[in-house]
Amino acid sequence: MVNKQLCGVGNVRACVPSPEGQEEALANESNQHERGVPYQVRVLDRAIDILDSFTLHRKELSIPEIVDITGLNRSTAIRLVANLERRGLLQRSSNKGRYRLGQRLFEMGSIVHASFSLLQAAADPLGALEESLGATIVLAVRNGEHSVIVDRRQGVGDGFKMVPMPVQVGNVRPLTYGLIGQVLLASLSSDAVHDLLDKYPLEQHTPYSTKDPDRFLKRLAFIRSEGYGIEVNEAVEGLMGVAAPILDFTGSTAGVLALGFPATRENDGAFMDAVISKLKQAAAGISANMGYVGTADAAASEAAPGQLAGEQALGEW
Numbered sequence: 476m477v478n479k480q481l482c483g484v485g486n487v488r489a490c491v492p493s494p495e496g497q498e499e500a501l502a503n504e505s506n507q508h509e510r511g512v513p514y515q516v517r518v519l520d521r522a523i524d525i526l527d528s529f530t531l532h533r534k535e536l537s538i539p540e541i542v543d544i545t546g547l548n549r550s551t552a553i554r555l556v557a558n559l560e561r562r563g564l565l566q567r568s569s570n571k572g573r574y575r576l577g578q579r580l581f582e583m584g585s586i587v588h589a590s591f592s593l594l595q596a597a598a599d600p601l602g603a604l605e606e607s608l609g610a611t612i613v614l615a616v617r618n619g620e621h622s623v624i625v626d627r628r629q630g631v632g633d634g635f636k637m638v639p640m641p642v643q644v645g646n647v648r649p650l651t652y653g654l655i656g657q658v659l660l661a662s663l664s665s666d667a668v669h670d671l672l673d674k675y676p677l678e679q680h681t682p683y684s685t686k687d688p689d690r691f692l693k694r695l696a697f698i699r700s701e702g703y704g705i706e707v708n709e710a711v712e713g714l715m716g717v718a719a720p721i722l723d724f725t726g727s728t729a730g731v732l733a734l735g736f737p738a739t740r741e742n743d744g745a746f747m748d749a750v751i752s753k754l755k756q757a758a759a760g761i762s763a764n765m766g767y768v769g770t771a772d773a774a775a776s777e778a779a780p781g782q783l784a785g786e787q788a789l790g791e792w
Contacts, residue, residue, distance in 0.1 A: 518555075521545070521551065522555050525545060526576070528544040563577045564576070596765045597764070601628060604734075606631065609736070610735055611734070612630055613640070614730060615731045617730075621647045621648060622647070622649075624642050625730070640714060649674075649675035650675070654716045657695060657706070659728060661698040662727070698720075702719060704717065705717050707738050715741055716735045722767040729762075
C-alpha cells in the first residue's frame with residue numbers, strides 16, 4: 476500500500492501517480508532540480524527497482540511481493556513485469572505466479588565479466604603496443620551474433636599518418652562485418668558461420684569489399700591456419716588492418732586484437748612483417764594473461780583441421 480504521508484521529494488517510491496501514462500512519464504522537473512538528478516526517467520527507475528528486488532535470498536517473487544517491496548501499484552507492476560519478461564530480463568518460474576531474473580541478464584553479466592577480465596589481461600600488452608606503433612589499436616569481444624568494441628587506443632610510437640578508424644568503444648557490428656568479425660567467425664563451426672551469413676549477408680562497404688561467400692570462407696580458413704587475418708580497403712577505403720584472436724584458459728576465443736593503419740603500407744614487406752609479429756606477440760601475451768597455456772599459432776592450427784592452408788586461402792583474395 477502507498478503511504479501518502481511519506482509522499483514527497485525524498486521518497487519517490489511512496490509517491491505513486493495515477494496509472495495513466497506511467498510508462499511514458501518523466502520524473503518531475505522540480506524534483507530533479509531539488510535532488511540534483513538530471514535526465515531521470517521514472518519508468519526506467521521503476522523497472523530497475525523491480526530488478527533490484529531480487530536478491531540471493533529472494534530469487535523468486537510474485538507480483539504482490541514486488542508491489543510490497545517497490546511500493547508500486549499493482550497495475551504498474553504488472554505492466555513493467557510483462558515488459559521485462561518480454562525483453563528476457565525476467566522469466567516465469569516453475570512455481571505458478573512467480574518470477575525470477577531472466578537469462579538475458581546472465582548473458583549481459585557474462586559480457587561485463589569477460590570484458591573486465593580481458594581489459595585487465597590486455598592492459599600491459601596494449602600499453603606496449605601504444606608505445607611502439609602508430610596504429611589504431613582495437614580490442615573487441617563477441618556478444619552472440621555481434622562484435623563489441625571494448626577498448627580503442629591510438630598508438631604514439633613509430634608512426635605514419637593515420638586514416639581515422641570508424642570505431643569507438645561500445646560499437647556493435649554483426650560478425651559478418653569487417654576483420655574483427657572474421658576472426659570471431661573463424662572460431663565457430665561451419666554450420667554456425669553459414670547461418671550467420673544467411674542472416675547477415677555480406678555488404679558492399681567500399682568498391683573493394685567482397686560479397687563472395689566462398690572467398691569469405693577462405694579468409695576464415697587463413698585465419699585458422701595462420702593465427703591472424705588481414706583486410707585491405709574493405710571496411711573503409713584507404714585503411715587496412717590486421718587482427719588476431721585472444722584465447723582464454725580453455726583455448727576458446729575470448730576476444731580479438733586488431734591494428735589499423737593506412738592501406739599504402741600493404742606492399743611494404745618489412746613493415747608488414749614487423750606489424751604482424753608485434754600483433755601476434757601482443758595477442759599471445761594477452762592470452763597468457765587470460766590463462767592460456769601454449770602458443771596462439773598452435774591453437775589456431777588445431778582449430779579447424781582439414782581446412783584450406785593459409786597460403787591457398789590468401790591466394791584467392
